[in-house]
Amino acid sequence: MINGSDVALRGHENKPSSDGASALGTHGPAAKLKDANPSEIPPASGLGGRQNAVTISDILERRAKAGRLIAPTASYSDSDMFKGPQVGKPKSKSMEHHLSPESLSRHPCSLKQAARHLKTPGLISLGGGLPCAEYFPIDSITLKVPNPPHFSEAATASSGAEVRIGKYDVTDPTIQGTYDLSIALNYAQATGSAQLSRFVTEHTELVHNPPYSDWRSCLTVGSTGALEQTLRMLCDGPERKDCMLTEEYSFATALETAGPLGIKVVGIKMDEQGLLPEAMDELLTNWKPEERGGAEEAGNPTGATQGLERRRALYEVARKHDVFVIEDEPYYYIQMPLEMTTGSAKEEETVESFIASLIPSLLSMDVDGRVLRMDSFSKVVVPGSRVGWVTASEDIIERFIRHAEVCNQGPSGISQVILYKLLDEQWGHEGYFKWLMNLRGEYTKRRDTMVAAVEKFLPKEVVSWSVPVSGMFYWLKVDHTQHPGIQAGKPILEVEEEIFNSCIAKGVLVARGSWFRAEQDTEPNELFFRATFAAATAENMTEAIRRFGDAVRESFKL
Known part of the structure; x- marks a missing residue:
C-alpha cells in the first residue's frame, strides 16, 4: 500500500x-x-x-x-x-x-429524513429546529488564495485572488451563488x-x-x-x-x-x-x-x-x-x-x-x-x-x-x-x-534534503534505509544485533528507549518504531525509528539528522 x-x-x-x-x-x-x-x-x-x-x-x-x-x-x-x-x-x-x-x-x-421535504415549493416548516440565518453573527468571510499554477506564499501575497463568501449569495440575484x-x-x-x-x-x-x-x-x-x-x-x-x-x-x-x-x-x-x-x-x-x-x-x-x-x-x-x-x-x-x-x-x-x-x-x-x-x-x-x-x-x-x-x-x-x-x-x-x-514536487525536494542528510550523517554500518517514494516519512532500520547492550542481554525496547532519550537530550525528536508495531503485546525483533521531512526547514532537518546520528553512534559506542 x-x-x-x-x-x-x-x-x-x-x-x-x-x-x-x-x-x-x-x-x-x-x-x-x-x-x-x-x-x-x-x-x-x-x-x-x-x-x-x-x-x-x-x-x-x-x-x-x-x-x-x-x-x-x-x-x-x-x-x-x-x-x-x-x-x-x-x-x-x-x-x-x-x-x-x-x-x-x-x-x-x-429529523434528517424530514429535512428532505424542505425543497417542496411553498412549504412552511415548523418541523426541524433549523435556526434562522438572520441570527448568525457572521456576515461574510474573505479569503486570499493562490491562482494556479502560482502557489508560493510570495505569489499569493502579491497576486492571489480575493474570494468573498457572503451570507445570502445564493438568493442575491446579482451574485447567483x-x-x-x-x-x-x-x-x-x-x-x-x-x-x-x-x-x-x-x-x-x-x-x-x-x-x-x-x-x-x-x-x-x-x-x-x-x-x-x-x-x-x-x-x-x-x-x-x-x-x-x-x-x-x-x-x-x-x-x-x-x-x-x-x-x-x-x-x-x-x-x-x-x-x-x-x-x-x-x-x-x-x-x-x-x-x-x-x-x-x-x-x-x-x-x-x-x-x-x-x-x-x-x-x-x-x-x-x-x-x-x-x-x-x-x-x-x-x-x-x-x-x-x-x-x-x-x-x-x-x-x-x-x-x-x-x-x-x-x-x-x-x-x-x-x-x-x-x-x-x-x-x-x-x-x-x-x-x-x-x-x-x-x-x-x-x-x-x-x-x-x-x-x-x-x-x-x-x-x-x-x-x-x-x-x-x-x-x-x-x-x-x-x-x-506542485505539492508532490515540493515534498520531493524536502525528501531529497533528508536523503542527503542521512547519507552524510548516519552510520551506515548500523543504520539502513530505503529512499521513500511516497508520504512524508523516512523509516530507519537500526541493526540491533551489533549493539553492545543487546549482546549483553538487554531487551530491544530498552535499547530503543536509550537511543530515544539520547535524541531528546541532543535536541531532536524522532518517533520510536515500537509505537507503530501492530502486535503491541509481543516483543519486537527489530529496531526502527521514523523521521518526518514534512515541516522542518532544510537547515533544521539536516541538523536534526546529524543529532540523531550522534545519538546512535553514542549508544553503539562507535
Whole structure:
C-alpha cells in the first residue's frame, strides 16, 4: 500500500476457517492464489491503468447540461446525482454479512429524513429546529488564495485572488451563488453539503472510477473519525472476537483506535513494498476463528509504496477469503520519483499525465464492492479543515450515513464552504490537480534534503534505509544485533528507549518504531525509528539528522 495508508480487511468467525482477517500487499504471482478470478478485475489499461477514464472535459460538459446547482439549507444529496453514466458496469455484491450487529440495527434519523421535504415549493416548516440565518453573527468571510499554477506564499501575497463568501449569495440575484453562509452555518445532512459532495464525487470518478455502478461517496470529519466509524460498522470487538490485520508496522493512531473497541490487531509480514499477500494468504488459509476470531487493518508508516501488481494480488487474496478492505491513503498524491530532483512539478507535466502516473488504487480495481476507501483534504490542503470522504458501495455508505447521523452529523459547514470556494469555484478540478502536482514536487525536494542528510550523517554500518517514494516519512532500520547492550542481554525496547532519550537530550525528536508495531503485546525483533521531512526547514532537518546520528553512534559506542 502507499506510504501512510491504511487498509483494513475483515471476515467473520462464522465463515470458513480462512475468513476473519485483513491486510495489504504481495508481489508474488496471482496464479498461486487458487480461488481468485483475476479475469474479472479491470486490466491495467487506459489512463493510469484505469478503465474507461473520465476526463475533466466530461465533467464540465455534464455540469453545463445540468445547469446551476440549487441546494438550499439541509438539502439531501447523493453521489448518484453527480456521477456520469455507469454504462456496462455491474452492481456490487452484497457485503451485509460483514456488518456488525450495531451497524445493522441502525435506523434513519427521523429529523434528517424530514429535512428532505424542505425543497417542496411553498412549504412552511415548523418541523426541524433549523435556526434562522438572520441570527448568525457572521456576515461574510474573505479569503486570499493562490491562482494556479502560482502557489508560493510570495505569489499569493502579491497576486492571489480575493474570494468573498457572503451570507445570502445564493438568493442575491446579482451574485447567483451556489453555496453561502446562510446554508453553511446551519445544520446539514450527515452526508455533507451537496455542493462539496458534487466535487468529491467528480474527483473520485476522475481518479478512481470504480468499476461497479452503485458506488457512492460521503463526506466525513477526516479519516481518523471515519476509521473509528467504519471499525464499529464492521467489527463487534470482544463479542465476535474480530481482529484487524495490518502490516507488521502500522499507523499508530489506527492501532489506538482499534484497541478500545476490543479489536485484536494481527500483523502481516512486509517488505519494501509493504504487506506481503502470500503471507496474508497463508495466514487466512490456516486461520482458526476459535483461536484468533475475525479481522481488520491499519496503515504503514514506512514510506513503502505498493506497485500495481502487488495491489492486484492483494485484492485477489481479499476475494479468495471474502475479506472486506478499508483503503486509507492520505498521502496518495505525494508519490515521488525515486531519483533525486531539483525542481517541483515539471513544466511539461500535464494534469492528464499526473493522474496517469498515480498507481491505481484498490478502489479502482474493486469489482465486488468490498473496498471502502478513505480520502482526506488533511495532508494535501489543510489538516484543520477536518474534512474528508469515503467511497464504497451504496449499501455500505447507507450504513455509514446512518452512523454519522447520530455521531458527528457530518463535517463543519464553515470548513465545507471554504473548501468549496477554493477547490470548486476558484480552482476547479484542473486547478486542484495542479496544486497536487506542485505539492508532490515540493515534498520531493524536502525528501531529497533528508536523503542527503542521512547519507552524510548516519552510520551506515548500523543504520539502513530505503529512499521513500511516497508520504512524508523516512523509516530507519537500526541493526540491533551489533549493539553492545543487546549482546549483553538487554531487551530491544530498552535499547530503543536509550537511543530515544539520547535524541531528546541532543535536541531532536524522532518517533520510536515500537509505537507503530501492530502486535503491541509481543516483543519486537527489530529496531526502527521514523523521521518526518514534512515541516522542518532544510537547515533544521539536516541538523536534526546529524543529532540523531550522534545519538546512535553514542549508544553503539562507535
